[in-house]
Amino acid sequence: MDLPEKIENLSLNNAQNSTQTKREDYIGWKEYFMAIAFLAAKRSKDPSYQVGACVVNKENKILGIGYNGFPIGCNDDDFPWGKNTPSPLDSKFLYVCHAEMNAILNKNSADLNNCTIYVSLFPCNECAKIIIQSGIREVVYLSDEKAHKPMYIASKKMFDAAGVNYWQFIPKNDTIVIKFT
Ligand SMILES: O=c1ccn([C@H]2C[C@H](O)[C@@H](COP(=O)(O)O)O2)c(=O)[nH]1
């Protein structure tokens, strides 16, 4: 391409750029953080329930991500994934670290005060305690399908007493497609 042609193309591109407006179909912050919690849940090896969590500060910066799984060093193939086993020692409940706990322990900042946690499932009572003690002040959850169980009612009781705000996120769409192309 010789020089005059190049200059002509350049000014054409500039003219096109100056008339371009921003994309409108980008995902909002809340969708983004909830989608990250759901993506993290995809890492879980739990056959019955995969949970993801994402801790975010007031500047929309992510401070921690987690999913439910066994502690470091406890091999996914050696520890049990069953729950109603004859021997209590063979139940996953003794060993699994919950998604919220992992997100909080994985934090890349010392301070979680006034942060928000996005969770795919409303937190259980044990996670509620950890959330409160960490300084997180807001819980955004998607599923409340276990909310009728005593441990989840206890979570709400503790959140209410501690002044932790919680609300259900209802996504605009039930799918976000990610293509590696
Ligand atoms: O607050 C919560 C509650 C539960 N989880 C995890 C723990 C288990 O791995 C599953 C629940 O298994 P069920 O067999 O459906 O009881 O979810 C969590 O990460 N956070």
Ligand SMILES: [Zn+2]
């Ligand atoms: Zn929990």
